[in-house]
Amino acid sequence: MLPTCREVAEQLSENIDKPISGFRWFKLKLHLLMCVYCRRYDKQLNITSKAIKLSELTKAPNKELGKLLTSFFIQNHAECKHHMDNESQNKK
Amino acid sequence: MTENELVDALLSGNESVFKAVFNQHYSLMYSLAQSIAGSSIADEVIQEAWVSAIKALPRFERRASFKSWLLRIVVNEAKSRLRKESRQVSLEAMQDDWTADIRFDQKSHWIHPVSQWDGDTPEELLSARQLENCLDKHLQQLPENQKVALKMRDGSGLSMEELCNILEVNHSNIRVLLHRARDKMLQVIDHFQQTGEC
Ligand SMILES: [Zn+2]
Numbered sequence: 166m167l168p169t170c171r172e173v174a175e176q177l178s179e180n181i182d183k184p185i186s187g188f189r190w191f192k193l194k195l196h197l198l199m200c201v202y203c204r205r206y207d208k209q210l211n212i213t214s215k216a217i218k219l220s221e222l223t224k225a226p227n228k229e230l231g232k233l234l235t236s237f238f239i240q241n242h243a244e245c246k247h248h249m250d251n252e253s254q255n256k257k
Numbered sequence: 258m259t260e261n262e263l264v265d266a267l268l269s270g271n272e273s274v275f276k277a278v279f280n281q282h283y284s285l286m287y288s289l290a291q292s293i294a295g296s297s298i299a300d301e302v303i304q305e306a307w308v309s310a311i312k313a314l315p316r317f318e319r320r321a322s323f324k325s326w327l328l329r330i331v332v333n334e335a336k337s338r339l340r341k342e343s344r345q346v347s348l349e350a351m352q353d354d355w356t357a358d359i360r361f362d363q364k365s366h367w368i369h370p371v372s373q374w375d376g377d378t379p380e381e382l383l384s385a386r387q388l389e390n391c392l393d394k395h396l397q398q399l400p401e402n403q404k405v406a407l408k409m410r411d412g413s414g415l416s417m418e419e420l421c422n423i424l425e426v427n428h429s430n431i432r433v434l435l436h437r438a439r440d441k442m443l444q445v446i447d448h449f450q451q452t453g454e455c
Binding site for chain 1: 270272275276279280283284287288300303304307308311312315358361364365366367370371372373374376377378379380382383389392393396407408410411412413414417432435436439440442443446447
């Protein structure tokens with residue numbers, strides 16, 4: 166039995182993430198060969214996926230936040246180190 | 258620098274490595290925080306997530322990747338912020354039933370012809386500034402997990418494994434989330450193609 170259009174629609178998305186293989190791939194291909202709507206859907210789905218990629222903007226790091234967290238990072242490390250040194254001294 | 262070396266450097270308090278890691282992951286963390294908690298508090302979420310991460314670093318078990326670990330902290334932080342703000346209408350409660358999709362007949366075949374789009378590439382379609390805004394608007398309206406999955410996978414190119422780790426769901430759930438999200442965005446573009454309106 167060949168997959169239905171609805172199943173094909175799901176499999177085409179799956180195929181973007183991990184190529185479908187074997188007999189499932191064969192049945193999917195066969196359906197696509199016979200069904201122009203699913204072929205169009207396939208193309209649209211791939212365009213959509215790429216459009217999401219294009220619309221995702223790279224956001225430049227917030228410098229203030231970077232400074233704030235860096236000082237927290239250093240302070241936290243100093244405290245931890247102090248704490249650990251004390252512990253090792255207590256053991257002695 | 259391998260991930261192990263990176264974690265070692267952070268543990269030894271290496272300032273420049275910290276700055277580099279902060280800068281490297283900022284955009285991704287922002288996108289994630291914004292998807293879940295909104296842009297107005299995204300930076301606060303990032304700040305809280307980093308504070309948690311810095312404190313928890315000595316306990317980081319090197320089984321998962323550092324990046325996944327960090328992003329999962331962002332997700333948890335964003336979700337707990339959202340709960341605190343409690344102004345959130347449950348997005349998951351939105352009608353989201355793929356089986357009741359009116360585009361298919363009883364035999365699960367397309368009822369109406371699937372249309373043909375004017376362009377073959379997103380660049381051709383997205384040249385319309387309006388469409389870009391429209392996509393953005395509808396992306397924000399997706400149920401939370403769908404939005405996160407789509408933005409992280411198609412937007413930022415994270416692997417399926419990373420997504421599973423970050424959202425703490427299995428592969429088949431991710432597949433469903435991605436398919437629904439992509440399908441909805443496809444319909445948004447399709448509507449725009451047909452009508453020129455968002
Ligand atoms: Zn079909």
